[in-house]
Amino acid sequence: MKIVSPKEWEPSDNVHLERAADESVRTKENILVVAGPGAGKTELLAQKAGYLFSTNLCMYPRKILAISFKNDAADNLKKRVIRRCGTEVESRFISMTYDAFAKSILDRFRLALPTGNTPAADYLVNDDATIDAAFKDAGYISPYGEQRPAREKAFYEKIISAVKLPLRGDDLGTKVWRRLLLGFGSYSSCLSFKMISMLAIYIIQSNRQLKKALRLTYSHIFLDEFQDTTDQQYDLVKTCFFGSTCSLTAVGDNKQRIMLWAGARKTVFKDFLNDFHAQEKHLITNHRSAPRLVNLQKAMYDSLNEPKGQVEASNKWNPDDGKITLLITRDNAVEEEWLATDIQKCIAGGTLPNDICILCKQRPQDYTAGLISKLASKNVRARIETEYQDLLKEPIVVLVLSLLKLSIDKKRPDVWEFLLKETSRLKGINQDNTQNDSYYKMQEDILGIIEHCAKSFSKINSFECLSALVYKIIDYFDESRIKAFYTSYRQGKYFDDKVNRFIKLLWDALKTAKFDWRKTIEDFEGINSIPIMTIHKSKGLEYSNVYFVGLEDSAFWNFKNQPEEDRCAFFVALSRAKQSVTFTYCDYRNGMKHPQQKRNQINEFFTLLQSPGMANVIQK
DNA sequence: CCCTTTAAGCTTTTT
C-alpha cells in the first residue's frame, strides 16, 4: 500500500462521500456518526480504515479494532475493508463481536485474575445444563422443577450479574460463580457470556499494564450499530479505552433503536458524547430508498423525536420513483390472493425472489402460512428464513456446503480457496508454505472426497444415503478436530442437533429440486425463494420490494408499553425497501376465532399512510 | 373426561 498524505487521500473504488462522511473519515477526534437507513455506515467505516492505513495515521504496526454485535456484520465489514484496501491490511483490521473481544481478553490474560477467580483453561461457554446444575448444587431450589422457562434463565443471569469481582462472601451468586469457574461434581468449568465480559472488564480494570498494552495495540476503535449497545458492552469499551489517546468512531441510528427490550442502553449516544468528548455528525443521503419512500421516512421524523433533520434520496432516482401501498381487506384469504398476484407480477417483471421480502412484526408462521401456500400454488417459493439463517452460519454447514459445491462444479476458485484455507486452519496445517508435504496431501485428500461425492450424487435416493454422505464428509474433517477447533460444538448435543437438522432440510431441498444437486444447493441457500422474517431479523438488510403483513393492533400488542420502540420497528420495516413497500391490514385473520381486528393503537401509522400523496390505498 | 380458568410467551446475539 502506497502511503499518501491526508490531503492526497481519496476514497477508494470511486466511492463518493458526502461532506459529513468525508469529515467523519478525516477527523482525529472521537466521533459519533448518526446515520439513517441506507446512509452507508459500513462503507464509511471501510473508507475510514482505508484512510487510516494509507496515510499511516494508524501507525504501523498498530491496528484498528472494529466491534460489532453479530458475526456476519463483523465478517462483512472485514471483507469490505479488504476489498477497499487489499489483503495486506488483513492482519491489522481486527473485526469481531463484543463477545469475541471479551473472550479474547479473558483467554489471553486469564492467569492475571486473582486466585480463586480464575476459570479453568478449557471452560465451556453458556452450557444451560451446567449452569442449571450449578444453581442446584449451590442450594437453589427451582420452583419449576425440571423445566427451565425463560424467566428462570433471566433470574440466573440476574443473580450471576449481581456478583462483584473479586469473589468474596457466601451468597447464592458467589457460590454459583465458584462452581462455574472451576467445575464441580461431574461438571466442567462453564461461563455464561455475561460472566466472560465481567471477567474481561475486571482484568482490564485491575491491571494497568494490560490496559496499556491493549491501548498500544489498537490506535483506532470502530463501534457498529451503536444504538444497540448494552450497559455491559459500554462498560467494556469504557474500561478499555476511556481516557486513552485511542480514537473512537461510533456509528448508529436512534431511529432504528429496536433492542431496548433486550437491554440496549437508552442513553448510550449521550453518554458516549459526554464520556469521550465526541463530536456528533449526521449523514443526510439515503442511498437505498426511492424518493417517495424517503419522503415517507421523513414524515415519521416528528413521531420518532428526530429533529427535522435533512434526508435526501440519492440522485440515481427520478423524483417520482418509489411505490407505497396500503392494502385493507376483509380477511386474510383476500389478502393472500392479492399479495400472491402482486408478487407474481413483480417477479414476472424481472425482480428476483430473493430481492423481495415478506416482513412481520412477530410470529411469521402465524401471519404467512396461508400466503406461503398461495404463492406455492402460483409456483413462487417463499420461506421463513429463521432456521436457514441459523444453519447457514454454522461453520460445519458452511464446510459441508463448500465441499458439495465443488463436487458439483470444480471451477469455483473462490470456494476452493475458502475450503483450503479453512481446512488447513482446522487441521493445523501450515498454510504459509504451500509446498510442504502435509499441505499437498491435504489437497489430494480434499480432491478425493470431492470425487467421491461427485460419483455418489446419482445414487442418493433416500434420507439415509444423504446422511451417510454428509457423515462421510464430516469424517474427513474429523469430528473431534471440528469440536476442538469450533469450541461451540464441544458442549452437549449441539453439534449433532445442527448436523441432523441440516441433513433433514437438505433432504427436503433435494426432493423439491427433483434430485438436481445444483438446484438443491441454490435452494438451500435461498437463491430461489422469497425470504420471510421478523422486522428484527431484517435489520441491516435491504430489498427491492417489501411486503409487511399485519399492520394491526394485535401484531403490535405491546405498543402502549413501548410506543417509541414500535414506531422505530415500523420505520425499520419500511426503510428496508428500495423501490416499493406494501402494508396489509385485514378485518378477520386466521379463521375469525376472535372479533374483528383493530387498528386503534397504531392508528398513527394509518393516518400517516393515508395522508395525501403518500400511499396508494386499496380496499378489497 | 370435559369445560373453564390461568399463566406464559411473543421481538436477539454472542464461543
Next chain:
DNA sequence: GCTTAAAGGG
C-alpha cells in the same frame, strides 16, 4: 392482544 398449554373444577 391473542394463542397455546397447563392446571383446576365439576
